[in-house]
Amino acid sequence: MTTQLPPGIQLEKIDDRIMTLNVGPQHPGSGHMRLIIKVDGDYIVSCDPDPGYVHRGEEKMAEYRNYIQNVPHLERPVIHDSSNILYPYCLAVEELLGIEVPERAKYVRVIAAELNRCIYTLYWLAIYGIFLGHSTMFMWPAGDRELFIDLLEAMSGARVTHAYLVPGGVRNDLPANFEERCLRQVDYFEKRLKEYQAVFYKNPILISRTEGTGILSRTDAIRLGTTGSVLRASGVNFDIRKKEPYDVYENLDFETVVMKEGDSYARSYVPYLEMFESCRIIRDAIRKMPKSGSVRTKLKPNPKGGNEEVYKRVESGRGALGYYVVSNNRPEPYRVKISVGSFRNLICMPYLLKGELLGNMPAVYWSLNYWPVEADR
Amino acid sequence: MSTAGGIIRALNSGIKHLAIRRFTLRYPEQKLKFVGDGFQFNPETGVGIAGLRGRHILYHEHCTGCQLCSVACEGIAEAIGMVKVNETWKQNKKAIMPQIDYGKCVFCGLCVDACPFYALYMTNDYELSSFTKSALIYTPAQLAIKPKISQDVEIKIDDRGATHG
Ligand code: SF4
Numbered sequence: 379m380t381t382q383l384p385p386g387i388q389l390e391k392i393d394d395r396i397m398t399l400n401v402g403p404q405h406p407g408s409g410h411m412r413l414i415i416k417v418d419g420d421y422i423v424s425c426d427p428d429p430g431y432v433h434r435g436e437e438k439m440a441e442y443r444n445y446i447q448n449v450p451h452l453e454r455p456v457i458h459d460s461s462n463i464l465y466p467y468c469l470a471v472e473e474l475l476g477i478e479v480p481e482r483a484k485y486v487r488v489i490a491a492e493l494n495r496c497i498y499t500l501y502w503l504a505i506y507g508i509f510l511g512h513s514t515m516f517m518w519p520a521g522d523r524e525l526f527i528d529l530l531e532a533m534s535g536a537r538v539t540h541a542y543l544v545p546g547g548v549r550n551d552l553p554a555n556f557e558e559r560c561l562r563q564v565d566y567f568e569k570r571l572k573e574y575q576a577v578f579y580k581n582p583i584l585i586s587r588t589e590g591t592g593i594l595s596r597t598d599a600i601r602l603g604t605t606g607s608v609l610r611a612s613g614v615n616f617d618i619r620k621k622e623p624y625d626v627y628e629n630l631d632f633e634t635v636v637m638k639e640g641d642s643y644a645r646s647y648v649p650y651l652e653m654f655e656s657c658r659i660i661r662d663a664i665r666k667m668p669k670s671g672s673v674r675t676k677l678k679p680n681p682k683g684g685n686e687e688v689y690k691r692v693e694s695g696r697g698a699l700g701y702y703v704v705s706n707n708r709p710e711p712y713r714v715k716i717s718v719g720s721f722r723n724l725i726c727m728p729y730l731l732k733g734e735l736l737g738n739m740p741a742v743y744w745s746l747n748y749w750p751v752e753a754d755r
Numbered sequence: 756m757s758t759a760g761g762i763i764r765a766l767n768s769g770i771k772h773l774a775i776r777r778f779t780l781r782y783p784e785q786k787l788k789f790v791g792d793g794f795q796f797n798p799e800t801g802v803g804i805a806g807l808r809g810r811h812i813l814y815h816e817h818c819t820g821c822q823l824c825s826v827a828c829e830g831i832a833e834a835i836g837m838v839k840v841n842e843t844w845k846q847n848k849k850a851i852m853p854q855i856d857y858g859k860c861v862f863c864g865l866c867v868d869a870c871p872f873y874a875l876y877m878t879n880d881y882e883l884s885s886f887t888k889s890a891l892i893y894t895p896a897q898l899a900i901k902p903k904i905s906q907d908v909e910i911k912i913d914d915r916g917a918t919h920g
């Protein structure tokens with residue numbers, strides 16, 4: 379056949395062993411993305427991730443809004459982790475504008491960030507469960523997530539998009555009796571979390587599907603520049619909350635969870651264990667928090683930054699999340715660059731999936747803690 | 756651990772849940788109880804007061820028509836437009852007040868933070884759906900109405916698990 383094909387379309391010869399599959403662009407519970415996978419029979423020969431379907435131009439939008447107006451739209455890329463995605467922005471803007479944050483606000487921010495990390499991880503775990511066909515593991519985390527959503531709703535007034543952290547502190551103080559309510563629900567949640575063990579993590583069916591698949595060695599994890607739970611599951615002890623503590627994390631008592639295996643199982647187990655650490659941080663922060671005091675520094679209307687640039691990063695649910703903010707004597711930032719964990723972890727896909735069974739693809743893909751919307755910004 | 760043993764343990768753990776009470780909130784028969792009367796803001800201290808960020812409430816007797824709320828929303832959702840009202844207030848010479856389009860509003864509450872005259876707060880009313888887009892535009896008169904709400908369900912935790920009730 380010599381007919382001209384439209385650009386971008388290729389035909390495969392019928393006797394080719396290799397077949398190209400387009401997985402997506404679909405919405406695997408988190409935003410659209412596509413994987414171009416070449417298979418030989420049941421085995422994956424190569425995988426080419428194709429992100430970019432949910433690009434929203436967050437960085438460009440940030441250049442037209444002042445420092446406070448940027449808050450609601452910058453949390454949109456990961457609405458389930460909205461406190462953590464705003465955290466580095468607030469830290470960076472505070473440094474640019476020279477804002478002092480009250481001590482109590484720092485603790486409140488840590489509590490909000492840890493609650494939000496759990497909300498994110500539970501959502502991620504629910505999707506991981508349903509990816510592997512385990513519908514109980516979809517229902518349980520999705521239900522228990524309500525405990526934390528309820529707490530953050532009491533704190534911030536919104537269920538998902540909180541817009542709670544702002545440069546200068548947090549929007550409002552904790553409601554009355556919040557501490558008791560928070561401790562009660564966190565204690566109960568920990569009890570529930572232990573029940574996940576038998577039904578999911580010690581379940582032989584899960585183990586057979588995830589153990590030994592998609593192994594990422596320690597050197598590869600470092601070489602590819604992965605971050606977050608993917609890096610820690612490969613045996614690297616790296617957590618920004620420990621290595622470059624921001625706000626009050628250095629005063630709080632918690633441990634970094636590290637596993638050596640580097641397979642899908644370890645990558646799905648590390649975030650689970652980190653939820654216990656998050657509960658520990660919340661409890662510790664409530665104990666050490668100043669019982670009264672302001673939670674927000676009053677800013678001038680339309681504050682302006684000098685001619686400076688700042689880079690700040692925090693540990694989000696998906697790894698290191700950094701903001702590079704440049705100001706040029708105007709109320710709007712000159713440039714906001716968001717460096718997200720999801721995009722860094724995406725790069726492992728071609729390495730991990732090579733030689734894997736096609737059926738193991740979802741188990742490997744979702745264990746990377748990848749959030750398409752965040753990666754595309 | 757043997758495979759069969761593991762599967763039995765997993766099933767067992769699920770079966771235990773038959774005896775645990777249901778956690779699901781039975782909306783709309785049940786509605787969650789929220790802290791306070793909605794998000795409010797104290798312009799003196801610059802700190803908000805915790806509460807649900809639902810539909811706004813506008814106190815006509817405080818609003819000066821200064822448009823600061825509308826300016827605050829400009830870069831966010833452009834949901835606020837200033838409209839003429841047929842009322843005479845001595846603090847509001849221009850007789851303009853905000854009108855909010857809930858088809859655009861993202862409920863961030865930054866307009867409440869911007870109002871310096873204690874005129875604009877938010878309420879616990881979140882049931883705003885309508886069949887037409889135009890019904891989502893709330894005029895100053897509609898925004899002045901205090902919502903009637905009956906929300907009383909909270910998360911309760913006891914030995915048999917957590918419930919909404
Ligand atoms: S809550 Fe936010 S989006 Fe809605 S009107 Fe106010 S500023 Fe605009």
Ligand code: SF4
Pocket residue numbers: 817818819820821822823824825852853869870871872873874875
């Ligand atoms: S609601 Fe407040 S900010 Fe808006 S016009 Fe009235 S007084 Fe000004």
